[in-house]
Amino acid sequence: MKLFRTVICVLTFVLFAISVKSQTLTEKQKEREKNKVDIYSSEEKDNLQRWFYEQTNMLGLSESVRDNYEGIISDNVFDMRRLNDKDSGNSQEEIINKFNKLVNKTNASVKPLLTDDQYTKHLNNFGILADGAINKQKKIWIEHGWG
Numbered sequence: 540m541k542l543f544r545t546v547i548c549v550l551t552f553v554l555f556a557i558s559v560k561s562q563t564l565t566e567k568q569k570e571r572e573k574n575k576v577d578i579y580s581s582e583e584k585d586n587l588q589r590w591f592y593e594q595t596n597m598l599g600l601s602e603s604v605r606d607n608y609e610g611i612i613s614d615n616v617f618d619m620r621r622l623n624d625k626d627s628g629n630s631q632e633e634i635i636n637k638f639n640k641l642v643n644k645t646n647a648s649v650k651p652l653l654t655d656d657q658y659t660k661h662l663n664n665f666g667i668l669a670d671g672a673i674n675k676q677k678k679i680w681i682e683h684g685w686g
Contacts, residue, residue: 579675587668594664598657608652612665615645623676631680635673642669 579587591612600608619641622634629637645665650658 587671591664591668594660598653598660600653600657604652608649611645611648611652615641615648619672634676638669638673642666 595605595608598608619638622629622637622641642665646662649661653661
């Protein structure tokens with residue numbers, strides 16, 4: 540009986556600790572979301588994702604290569620999307636420089652996964668997305684008198 544109470548106490552403490560930790564993460568996530576700046580509407584994001592998905596299908600990647608490829612793209616695009624957060628402190632020039640470094644990092648990371656033909660197609664497809672994002676960001680800066 541004493542062992543049972545001890546186990547219940549330990550489980551209660553663990554669950555309480557997990558609950559506190561998840562609330563802390565939630566608060567951090569809320570703060571991060573508050574500072575997030577989206578340059579695309581939901582519909583625009585959906586269209587871009589659909590287009591890139593179709594272009595990726597055309598690369599003819601095996602399942603394992605595609606998983607690695609998509610993981611690299613996803614990680615780097617996430618970092619790109621956060622460069623203009625309100626709390627980032629990045630200037631326009633810094634945003635563009637960091638964005639271009641992430642584009643280069645992405646390209647270098649996927650290159651070993653792809654054939655020469657696939658890599659050429661990737662450069663074209665990812666370049667279209669990257670150029671579009673930079674142009675959209677510049678347009679927003681101009682509209683708001685920041686650039």
